[in-house]
Amino acid sequence: xxxxxxxxxxxxxxxxxxxxxxxxxxxxxxxxxxxxxxxxxxxxxxxxxxxxxxxxxxxxxxxxxxxxxxxxxxxxxxxxxxxxxxxxxxxxxxxxxxxxxxxxxxxxxxxxxxxxxxxxxxxxxxxxxxxxxxxxxxxxxxxxxxxxxxxxxxxxxxxxxxxxxx
Amino acid sequence: xxxxxxxxxxxxxxxxxxxxxxxxxxxxxxxxxxxxxxxxxxxxxxxxxxxxxxxxxxxxxxxxxxxxxxxxxxxxxxxxxxxxxxxxxxxxxxxxxxxxxxxxxxxxxxxxxxxxxxxxxxxxxxxxxxxxxxxxxxxxxxxxxxxxxxxxxxxxxxxxxxxxxxxxxxxxxxxxxxxxxxxxxxxxxxxxxxxxxxxxxxxxxxxxxxxxxxxxxxxxxxxxxxxxxxxxxx
Numbered sequence: 001x002x003x004x005x006x007x008x009x010x011x012x013x014x015x016x017x018x019x020x021x022x023x024x025x026x027x028x029x030x031x032x033x034x035x036x037x038x039x040x041x042x043x044x045x046x047x048x049x050x051x052x053x054x055x056x057x058x059x060x061x062x063x064x065x066x067x068x069x070x071x072x073x074x075x076x077x078x079x080x081x082x083x084x085x086x087x088x089x090x091x092x093x094x095x096x097x098x099x100x101x102x103x104x105x106x107x108x109x110x111x112x113x114x115x116x117x118x119x120x121x122x123x124x125x126x127x128x129x130x131x132x133x134x135x136x137x138x139x140x141x142x143x144x145x146x147x148x149x150x151x152x153x154x155x156x157x158x159x160x161x162x163x164x165x166x
Numbered sequence: 167x168x169x170x171x172x173x174x175x176x177x178x179x180x181x182x183x184x185x186x187x188x189x190x191x192x193x194x195x196x197x198x199x200x201x202x203x204x205x206x207x208x209x210x211x212x213x214x215x216x217x218x219x220x221x222x223x224x225x226x227x228x229x230x231x232x233x234x235x236x237x238x239x240x241x242x243x244x245x246x247x248x249x250x251x252x253x254x255x256x257x258x259x260x261x262x263x264x265x266x267x268x269x270x271x272x273x274x275x276x277x278x279x280x281x282x283x284x285x286x287x288x289x290x291x292x293x294x295x296x297x298x299x300x301x302x303x304x305x306x307x308x309x310x311x312x313x314x315x316x317x318x319x320x321x322x323x324x325x326x327x328x329x330x331x332x333x334x335x336x337x338x339x340x341x342x343x344x345x346x347x348x349x350x351x352x353x354x355x356x357x358x359x360x361x362x363x364x365x366x367x368x369x370x371x372x373x374x375x376x377x378x379x380x381x382x383x384x385x386x387x388x389x390x391x392x393x394x395x396x397x398x399x400x
Contacts, residue, residue, distance in 0.1 A: 049323040073309040080355040118275025120287045
């Protein structure tokens with residue numbers, strides 16, 4: 001299992017650079033969001049659609065980022081690994097709902113337990129989270145990214161790390 | 167024999183399944199294996215009717231149970247067919263049957279997990295490793311802008327059905343309308359084991375990855391270059 005922490009671009013600023021309306025609150029960001037030359041390089045993971053339904057059913061306010069300027073396609077790969085989407089938690093979303101991280105990871109964890117049921121080999125998960133740190137009197141907002149790669153049962157470590165750093 | 171109770175259905179499925187597995191070894195007579203394949207085929211047809219009846223009566227537990235029995239039956243049938251194909255010197259078809267058996271048991275376990283089927287699924291992995299040479303698998307990446315839910319035919323993501331889950335005796339799937347292939351890569355654990363490198367060419371000769379036999383070529387292969395061909399999911 002690996003969990004890697006890196007700096008990430010300012011999401012609002014980056015959206016504007018790509019000519020797109022910035023997302024509000026928490027959402028699912030597309031692949032290549034940080035490094036795409038233009039909006040046409042953006043792709044949502046196929047799993048974003050599954051999570052979109054699950055979040056809606058659980059009344060978790062995380063939508064798939066769908067700017068009105070461009071319809072981002074979905075990408076699928078026929079590998080056994082479950083490639084999760086890039087989850088974005090803005091500072092305001094985290095401060096408005098302190099339980100948002102618990103709820104989100106609870107839904108994903110339950111889904112993956114069901115997803116990997118019956119598999120003869122242990123399932124592998126890749127999931128990335130982008131989050132904004134809280135602004136205080138002495139600090140300014142920063143945006144960080146956590147990349148998880150490992151078995152589904154270790155996802156709580158990612159959640160824990162996120163809670164420590166946010 | 168007509169099914170009158172749930173117990174009679176269970177008994178019939180169990181006995182046909184056990185009899186099939188009793189013959190699921192290389193040394194068992196091919197005619198006995200074929201006889202069991204026919205029995206499994208017949209059982210499968212009856213289970214489809216049972217499931218469809220349950221669906222028409224909106225009896226979801228019964229429809230789901232019938233689907234699981236169908237998967238177990240299909241798994242056993244494909245496993246037996248693998249042995250038959252091997253005896254007929256058709257390893258490519260044998261491989262496809264093994265993969266179909268593995269998939270059927272995996273899906274059955276997702277519906278309702280039981281340790282006996284789990285043992286069988288593990289056994290099939292061992293069979294794969296012992297009977298077939300290690301294979302190089304392929305995976306494709308593609309993009310799409312819209313998919314439909316196979317349960318309700320609405321745009322996937324807008325309805326409440328989740329891909330891979332069971333609804334009234336049917337498994338929800340994403341039906342992709344139009345896709346753009348973007349990449350093909352070699353992977354260790356593919357989603358679909360049918361997708362693999364089937365032929366490798368070196369020094370101007372092409373060999374089958376299952377039989378290791380040389381495959382005659384109509385057009386000569388450049389000995390200066392290596393060559394591969396295979397099946398990719400798309």
